[in-house]
Amino acid sequence: MRLVGLTGGIASGKSTVSSMFKHNHIPVVDADIIARDALKKNSGGYKKVVAAFGPDILQDDGQVDRLKLGRIVFSDASKRQLLNRLLAPYISSGIFLEIFKLWIKGHKVIVLDIPLLFEAKMDKWTKPIVVVWVDPETQLRRLMERDNSTEEDARNRINAQMSLDLKKSQADIVIDNTGSRQDLQERFSEVLSQVKRPLTWTEFWLSRDGALSALLGVIIVILAGKKLFW
Numbered sequence: 001m002r003l004v005g006l007t008g009g010i011a012s013g014k015s016t017v018s019s020m021f022k023h024n025h026i027p028v029v030d031a032d033i034i035a036r037d038a039l040k041k042n043s044g045g046y047k048k049v050v051a052a053f054g055p056d057i058l059q060d061d062g063q064v065d066r067l068k069l070g071r072i073v074f075s076d077a078s079k080r081q082l083l084n085r086l087l088a089p090y091i092s093s094g095i096f097l098e099i100f101k102l103w104i105k106g107h108k109v110i111v112l113d114i115p116l117l118f119e120a121k122m123d124k125w126t127k128p129i130v131v132v133w134v135d136p137e138t139q140l141r142r143l144m145e146r147d148n149s150t151e152e153d154a155r156n157r158i159n160a161q162m163s164l165d166l167k168k169s170q171a172d173i174v175i176d177n178t179g180s181r182q183d184l185q186e187r188f189s190e191v192l193s194q195v196k197r198p199l200t201w202t203e204f205w206l207s208r209d210g211a212l213s214a215l216l217g218v219i220i221v222i223l224a225g226k227k228l229f230w
């Protein structure tokens with residue numbers, strides 16, 4: 001099984017690229033969705049975060065006010081580290097559960113869309129690592145346009161992550177998303193052929209079909225041994 005790491009900076013275009021993989025029938029595990037579920041009312045993560053940050057982060061309906069919590073953690077590194085520490089067990093277990101579900105279904109290539117792939121040290125589980133890169137001005141502009149946020153909020157979120165250039169330097173594959181959507185689509189097509197190339201033997205044995213083949217082989221050897229020696 002091939003676990004492809006997909007990461008980048010906030011608003012660099014990960015979700016846009018992620019939807020292109022889904023459109024090409026490659027399953028995607030989206031860490032942002034898992035992190036969102038971990039904060040849903042009355043979940044384990046919710047209880048820990050409310051206990052740590054207090055009821056002021058809640059809306060009238062009892063759900064977490066994500067904009068308010070975002071303003072708190074993206075302007076204070078220690079509070080962001082606290083939030084990350086509280087949610088990390090729920091996010092990583094949620095990611096591995098989703099991978100297992102897809103492995104059982106026999107998927108051979110799975111994309112992990114994880115914004116904090118390097119920060120959470122999950123890059124060691126993935127190969128190749130695809131980094132969606134944009135220049136700082138484009139990133140800031142797109143983030144402010146998409147979220148209708150102030151420049152200060154947008155800069156706080158951008159600065160809360162590892163430098164995008166540093167992530168780019170650690171990538172196996174870089175998608176430069178500073179151009180148009182058409183440019184992105186063309187670059188994605190090149191990346192897709194690399195991601196879909198045949199599995200290596202190691203990746204095959206890690207897939208469901210490989211594990212079943214190995215199990216069948218062991219059973220045949222045992223049965224053949226019984227017939228010959230017993």
Ligand SMILES: CC(C)(COP(=O)(O)OP(=O)(O)OC[C@H]1O[C@@H](n2cnc3c(N)ncnc32)[C@H](O)[C@@H]1O)[C@@H](O)C(=O)NCCC(=O)NCCS
Pocket residue numbers: 009010011031032035039066067069070073080083084087091114115116117157160161
């Ligand atoms: C602080 C929260 C509530 C703000 O929610 P909001 O809906 O405004 O933002 P959203 O969740 O869509 O995140 C938008 C982007 O912010 C960035 N981001 C999210 N969390 C973090 C973080 N802890 N550190 C740095 N960047 C982050 C990512 O690029 C993400 O794609 C939310 O981001 C959160 O719960 N973050 C902690 C969980 C986490 O680490 N998620 C990233 C999973 S790898």
Ligand SMILES: Nc1ncnc2c1ncn2[C@@H]1O[C@H](COP(=O)(O)OP(=O)(O)OP(=O)(O)O)[C@@H](O)[C@H]1O
Pocket residue numbers: 008009010011012013014015016017032115142143146177178179180181182184
């Ligand atoms: N090539 C492009 N040209 C113009 N706009 C783009 C391009 N690629 C992405 N966008 C827009 O930029 C914004 C950010 O893209 P996207 O949401 O995919 O980033 P992201 O990396 O998933 O962000 P986050 O980290 O917040 O999840 C979106 O509004 C998206 O529509």
